[in-house]
Amino acid sequence: MGILQRSLGVIALAVLFVYGSPALASDDRARQPLADDFVIAIHGGGGVRKRDKMTKELEAAYRAALRQSLQAGYDILVAGGDSIAAVEAAVIVLEDSPLFNAGKGSSFNREGIHELDASIMDGRTANAGAVGVVQGVKNPITLARKIMEDTPHVMMAGEGARQFARSAGLELVAPHYFWTERKWKSLQRRLQQGTEYGRKPRQASIRDSGSSAWGTVGAVARDRYGNLAAATSTGGREGKLPGRIGDSPIIGAGTYAHNDTLAASSTGLGEYVIRVVSTKLMSDLMAFKGYSAQQAVKASMQRVVDMGGGVGVIAVDKGGEVVMRYSGRGMYRGFVREDGEFVTGIYEN
Numbered sequence: 001m002g003i004l005q006r007s008l009g010v011i012a013l014a015v016l017f018v019y020g021s022p023a024l025a026s027d028d029r030a031r032q033p034l035a036d037d038f039v040i041a042i043h044g045g046g047g048v049r050k051r052d053k054m055t056k057e058l059e060a061a062y063r064a065a066l067r068q069s070l071q072a073g074y075d076i077l078v079a080g081g082d083s084i085a086a087v088e089a090a091v092i093v094l095e096d097s098p099l100f101n102a103g104k105g106s107s108f109n110r111e112g113i114h115e116l117d118a119s120i121m122d123g124r125t126a127n128a129g130a131v132g133v134v135q136g137v138k139n140p141i142t143l144a145r146k147i148m149e150d151t152p153h154v155m156m157a158g159e160g161a162r163q164f165a166r167s168a169g170l171e172l173v174a175p176h177y178f179w180t181e182r183k184w185k186s187l188q189r190r191l192q193q194g195t196e197y198g199r200k201p202r203q204a205s206i207r208d209s210g211s212s213a214w215g216t217v218g219a220v221a222r223d224r225y226g227n228l229a230a231a232t233s234t235g236g237r238e239g240k241l242p243g244r245i246g247d248s249p250i251i252g253a254g255t256y257a258h259n260d261t262l263a264a265s266s267t268g269l270g271e272y273v274i275r276v277v278s279t280k281l282m283s284d285l286m287a288f289k290g291y292s293a294q295q296a297v298k299a300s301m302q303r304v305v306d307m308g309g310g311v312g313v314i315a316v317d318k319g320g321e322v323v324m325r326y327s328g329r330g331m332y333r334g335f336v337r338e339d340g341e342f343v344t345g346i347y348e349n
Contacts, residue, residue, distance in 0.1 A: 044332030045215025046312035083229035087219035094217035101215030106235020123228030123257035130249035132157040218265025228263035246270025252280030272309025293317035
C-alpha cells in the first residue's frame with residue numbers, strides 16, 4: 001500500500017471515529033430509549049414585524065400558531081414517536097398558517113407565482129430529502145420526506161417534483177390557495193419601489209433587516225431514543241426571480257442533522273447562508289474543533305453576518321441543549337421539553 005493510500009485510510013478512520021457511521025452506529029440506539037427526555041424547537045422566520053406594528057391581537061395569533069406547531073411535535077414525541085415525524089408535524093402546522101412565509105403564507109416571486117422549497121434530514125441515518133421551486137403542493141415538507149423515504153434521490157424540483165407528489169397521493173391545491181392579501185400588497189410595494197432584489201444590505205442595518213420579504217419555518221428535535229432531525233420550509237424571498245432556490249432545501253446550508261453533533265434549521269438571506277454552508281459548518285465545528293452547540297451556531301452565523309447577510313438559527317445538540325439565535329430584530333420561535341412547558345418568543349425577551 002502506497003503512502004497516499006495509507007494516508008487516505010487514516011483520514012477515513014479519523015472521520016468515522018469522530019462522526020461514527022450514522023447507519024451502523026445508531027442502530028442500537030434506535031432500539032432502546034436512552035431516557036425519557038426529549039425536546040422540539042421551532043422557528044417561524046426572522047422577518048418579524050417592528051414592535052410598533054405588532055398589535056396585541058396579532059402577537060397572540062403568532063404565539064398561538066407557534067404553540068400549535070409545538071403541540072403537534074410534542075404529541076408525537078411524548079407518545080414515543082421519532083424525531084423525523086415530530087419535525088414534519090410541527091412544520092406542517094406552520095405551512096398551513098397564513099402568518100408565515102411557507103406553504104399557505106408564502107411570498108410571491110417577481111411574476112406573482114409561488115415556488116416553494118423544503119427539506120428534511122434524519123440525524124440517525126444521514127438520509128435527507130428536499131424539494132425546490134415546486135408549485136401546487138400544499139405541504140412541501142411532506143413531499144421532501146417522501147423524496148427521502150421513497151426515492152433514491154435527495155432533491156427534486158419543479159414540475160417533476162409536483163408530478164411525483166401527485167403519484168404519491170399528496171394533496172395538491174390550486175394557485176389561489178397560497179394567495180394572501182398581505183403578501184400580495186407587499187410584493188406590489190416592492191415592484192413599485194423598484195427594490196433591488198439581492199442587494200447587499202448595509203452592515204449597520206442588519207438588525208433592522210427583518211421584514212415580510214424574507215422568512216422561513218423550521219423545526220429541530222431530539223427524541224427519547226437520542227435521535228436528531230431537522231426540517232425547513234419556505235416560500236423564499238419576496239420578489240425573487242422565477243426558478244430561484246434559496247438555502248432552505250439545500251442540505252448543509254439551511255438544514256442539517258447528525259446524531260453526534262446537532263440538528264439545525266436556518267432562516268435568513270439564503271444567498272449568504274448557501275455560500276457559508278452554514279449548518280454543516282456548525283456540525284463540523286463541533287465534531288472537529290470541540291465547539292459547543294452555542295459556540296458553533298454563533299461562529300457560523302457570524303460568517304453570514306460578516307458577508308452582509310441576516311440570519312437566524314434554531315438548533316438542538318445531541319444532549320438536548322436548545323440554541324436560538326438571530327441577527328435581526330427578532331425571530332418567531334419556541335420550544336418544549338418532556339415536562340410539557342411550552343415556551344414561545346418573538347423579540348428579545
